[in-house]
Amino acid sequence: xxxxxVIADDQxxxxxxxxxxLGLEPDIEVVAELGDGTGVAAAVVEHSAxxxxxxxxxxxxxxxxxxxAVRRAAPSCxxxxxxxxxxxxxxxRAMLAGASGFVVKDTPARQLAEAVRRVHQGxxxxxxxLAAESLTAGDSxxxxxxxxxxxxxxxxxxxxxxxxSAMLSEGTVRNYLSAxxxxxxxxxxxxxxxxxxxxxxxL
Amino acid sequence: xxxxxVIADDQxxxxxxxxxxLGLEPDIEVVAELGDGTGVAAAVVEHSAxxxxxxxxxxxxxxxxxxxAVRRAAPSCxxxxxxxxxxxxxxxRAMLAGASGFVVKDTPARQLAEAVRRVHQGxxxxxxxLAAESLTAGDSxxxxxxxxxxxxxxxxxxxxxxxxSAMLSEGTVRNYLSAxxxxxxxxxxxxxxxxxxxxxxxL
DNA sequence: GCTTGCACGTGACATTTGTCATCCCTCATT
DNA sequence: AATGAGGGATGACAAATGTCACGTGCAAGC
Numbered sequence: 001x002x003x004x005x006v007i008a009d010d011q012x013x014x015x016x017x018x019x020x021x022l023g024l025e026p027d028i029e030v031v032a033e034l035g036d037g038t039g040v041a042a043a044v045v046e047h048s049a050x051x052x053x054x055x056x057x058x059x060x061x062x063x064x065x066x067x068x069a070v071r072r073a074a075p076s077c078x079x080x081x082x083x084x085x086x087x088x089x090x091x092x093r094a095m096l097a098g099a100s101g102f103v104v105k106d107t108p109a110r111q112l113a114e115a116v117r118r119v120h121q122g123x124x125x126x127x128x129x130l131a132a133e134s135l136t137a138g139d140s141x142x143x144x145x146x147x148x149x150x151x152x153x154x155x156x157x158x159x160x161x162x163x164x165s166a167m168l169s170e171g172t173v174r175n176y177l178s179a180x181x182x183x184x185x186x187x188x189x190x191x192x193x194x195x196x197x198x199x200x201x202x203l
Numbered sequence: 204x205x206x207x208x209v210i211a212d213d214q215x216x217x218x219x220x221x222x223x224x225l226g227l228e229p230d231i232e233v234v235a236e237l238g239d240g241t242g243v244a245a246a247v248v249e250h251s252a253x254x255x256x257x258x259x260x261x262x263x264x265x266x267x268x269x270x271x272a273v274r275r276a277a278p279s280c281x282x283x284x285x286x287x288x289x290x291x292x293x294x295x296r297a298m299l300a301g302a303s304g305f306v307v308k309d310t311p312a313r314q315l316a317e318a319v320r321r322v323h324q325g326x327x328x329x330x331x332x333l334a335a336e337s338l339t340a341g342d343s344x345x346x347x348x349x350x351x352x353x354x355x356x357x358x359x360x361x362x363x364x365x366x367x368s369a370m371l372s373e374g375t376v377r378n379y380l381s382a383x384x385x386x387x388x389x390x391x392x393x394x395x396x397x398x399x400x401x402x403x404x405x406l
Numbered sequence: 407g408c409t410t411g412c413a414c415g416t417g418a419c420a421t422t423t424g425t426c427a428t429c430c431c432t433c434a435t436t
Numbered sequence: 437a438a439t440g441a442g443g444g445a446t447g448a449c450a451a452a453t454g455t456c457a458c459g460t461g462c463a464a465g466c
C-alpha cells in the first residue's frame with residue numbers, strides 16, 4: 001500500500017514540482033497540495049495521510065505551527081519539514097514541534113522520496129549539512145520576549161508601535177531591543193533583525 | 204529544429220522543475236542550467252542558445268543585469284524573465300534591459316512553454332496580472348541616488364556606514380533617506396526599505 | 407534559604423535619526 | 437537667458453533610538 005502524502009508550500013511551482021516528482025514514485029501517492037499552513041491539519045485528517053511535507057516559511061500559519069497542529073490532529077501522521085537553505089535555527093524548533101525530518105529543498109528528488117519513506121517508517125531524517133550548521137550556530141540566544149520584540153520590530157515600526165503591539169512600555173521595548181542587538185552582534189535594530197532572520201531565530 | 208534554452212535560477216528545485224517540465228516539450232531542448240547570473244551570457248554563447256529564462260532575484264549577478272549581458276553577448280538570443288510574484292517594479296526595468304518577456308513562476312507549465320515559444324518567435328510576452336500591477340503601482344518614485352542610498356541602507360547599517368559606502372557626506376545621506384521615506388510613505392528608514400523592496404524598486 | 411535568570415518597569419543620558427532651510431553646481435528644457 | 441530638476445553639501449533643531457543603572461517580582465536550581 002502506498003504512502004499517502006500531503007504537500008504544503010506557498011510557491012506553486014515548487015509545490016507542483018514536488019508533487020510531480022514524488023508522485024512518480026510507485027509507492028507514494030500525493031493526496032493533497034496546499035498553498036499555506038492553515039488547512040494542513042484538516043487535509044491530513046480528511047485524506048488520512050501518512051506523511052505531511054511542509055515548507056517552513058509559509059503565509060498564514062507557518063510550517064512549524066502547522067507541524068504541531070498536524071501532530072495534535074493526527075498523531076499517526078509523520079511530518080517532514082523542507083526548507084530553502086541555511087536557517088539552522090528552525091531545525092530544533094521543528095523537531096520540538098513534532099517533526100520527524102528536516103531536509104533542504106535542493107536535495108535531489110531521489111533523496112527526497114527516500115526521506116519520505118524513512119519518516120513513514122518512523123525513522124528520523126535530518127540533512128547532515130543542516131545538522132552541522134545547527135550545532136555550530138546553536139540555538140537562538142534570545143529570550144522569548146526578546147524574540148517577540150525583535151519580530152515585532154522586523155517590519156520597520158517605531159518603538160511606540162512595538163510597545164503597543166506587545167503591550168509593553170516603551171522603555172522595556174528599548175531594553176529588549178538593546179539586549180537583542182548585543183546578543184546578535186548587530187549595531188542597529190535593523191541589523192539585529194537581519195541577523196536573527198538569517199539564523200532562523202525569528203520564524 | 205528545437206528551441207535551445209538556458210535556464211538560470213538560484214533555487215535548485217525550481218531550476219530542476221523548470222528544466223524537467225520544459226524539457227518534456229518536443230520542441231524545446233534545455234542546453235544549460237545555472238544557479239546564478241554570472242555565467243549566463245557565457246553559457247548562452249557557448250551553447251548558441253535561442254532563449255534564456257532568467258530569475259530576477261539571484262545571487263551574484265541579478266537577473267536584470269544578466270539579461271543585459273545576454274543581449275550584449277548574443278543579440279539574437281531572446282530573454283524571458285521569470286519572477287516569484289508581485290514586484291511590479293522589475294517589469295519595466297527588465298524590458299529596458301532587453302528582455303522580451305516577463306512571467307510569474309506559478310503559471311502552469313503549458314503556458315510557460317508557450318511563453319518560451321512566443322519569445323523565440325520574436326513576440327513579447329507579459330503576464331497580464333503583472334502588467335496591470337505595474338500600471339497601478341507605476342515606476343519607482345525614487346531618483347537614482349535615492350535608490351542607491353536606500354539600497355545601501357537595506358542591510359541595517361548606520362548613516363556613517365552608508366555615507367562611507369556611497370562616498371557621500373552623512374548629511375546628504377540623511378537627506379536622501381528622508382526623501383525616500385517621504386516618497387515611499389514609510390515612517391522609518393526600515394519601513395521605507397521594506398516598501399521599496401516589496402515594490403521591486405531596489406534590486 | 408539563597409542565588410540566578412528572566413520579565414517588566416523607570417529615569418537619565420548621549421547619540422543617532424529625521425526634518426528643514428538654504429546654499430552651490432550642472433544639465434536639459436523652454 | 438531663464439527655469440527647473442537633480443546631485444551634493446552644510447548647519448541647526450526636534451524627535452527617536454540606544455545605553456545604563458537601578459528597581460521589582462517570580463520561578464527554577466543548588
